[in-house]
Amino acid sequence: MPKGISILDIVDILLVAAFLYKLFATLRDTRAVVLLRGLAVILVIGAVSHYLRLQTISWLFEQTLTVLLVSLPIVFYPELRRALEQIGRGELLRSTRNTTREAQTHLIREVVRAASNMAKKSIGALIVFQRELRLGEYLETGVRLDAQPSRELLQNIFLPPAPLHDGAVIIGQGRVLAAGCVLPLTRQQLSSNLGTRHRAAVGISEVSDAVAVVVSEETGTISLAVGGTLERSLSGEELEERLVELLSPTKHPFLRKNEGWA
Numbered sequence: 006m007p008k009g010i011s012i013l014d015i016v017d018i019l020l021v022a023a024f025l026y027k028l029f030a031t032l033r034d035t036r037a038v039v040l041l042r043g044l045a046v047i048l049v050i051g052a053v054s055h056y057l058r059l060q061t062i063s064w065l066f067e068q069t070l071t072v073l074l075v076s077l078p079i080v081f082y083p084e085l086r087r088a089l090e091q092i093g094r095g096e097l098l099r100s101t102r103n104t105t106r107e108a109q110t111h112l113i114r115e116v117v118r119a120a121s122n123m124a125k126k127s128i129g130a131l132i133v134f135q136r137e138l139r140l141g142e143y144l145e146t147g148v149r150l151d152a153q154p155s156r157e158l159l160q161n162i163f164l165p166p167a168p169l170h171d172g173a174v175i176i177g178q179g180r181v182l183a184a185g186c187v188l189p190l191t192r193q194q195l196s197s198n199l200g201t202r203h204r205a206a207v208g209i210s211e212v213s214d215a216v217a218v219v220v221s222e223e224t225g226t227i228s229l230a231v232g233g234t235l236e237r238s239l240s241g242e243e244l245e246e247r248l249v250e251l252l253s254p255t256k257h258p259f260l261r262k263n264e265g266w267a
Contacts (some may be wrong), residue, residue: 129222147186
């Protein structure tokens with residue numbers, strides 16, 4: 006062991022590294038990661054301008070650096086509060102889950118079948134799939150579940166007069182993370198026969214890369230919102246194909262066409 010470095014120093018470094026890793030994993034659950042990327046770009050520009058001795062850019066960077074440091078706690082206040090709450094509940098030390106291809110296939114099956122069953126009975130539903138950009142701030146508006154996905158669970162959540170049926174279900178890492186969540190509404194001029202669920206589905210797809218499945222209680226049709234656009238009147242097979250395309254890292258075989266949706 007090099008002179009001057011003790012076992013306690015190594016333990017200290019490993020603990021700090023583990024804490025920073027878990028803190029970053031927590032921030033990935035919010036839009037703060039996008040702000041951090043923007044801040045990193047600004048810092049890189051400042052370092053490059055200083056290295057190349059670009060006087061004007063370096064002066065502007067130095068003048069704004071203090072403002073940035075002061076504003077960071079304000080900008081990241083919701084994320085910092087949530088991280089402290091997770092530390093208090095011991096959640097920051099929990100391991101993260103990786104969604105396998107088999108689990109993803111099972112998840113898509115259960116959501117498609119639940120949506121198809123609810124469409125037949127004209128039960129309204131809004132199911133959001135979290136992708137790369139995490140939806141932590143919207144998870145906090147609902148009731149945390151962290152449950153295994155199943156069609157029975159989803160149908161029970163949206164069956165009136167269940168207390169959570171008016172909100173959205175958010176799914177991530179192969180789990181039903183929360184229900185009864187409040188989502189932002191789009192400002193687009195949608196068709197007059199589309200209600201709040203459709204506006205919320207489009208809204209969340211505008212502010213994030215999430216994919217939202219909507220079942221209309223008025224018409225019993227299934228729609229899919231992605232990238233600020235709404236794909237309407239999808240069949241169960243069409244919904245499945247789109248979800249496989251949008252959620253899977255690589256395309257894999259769809260469900261057999263002769264499987265029922267009940």
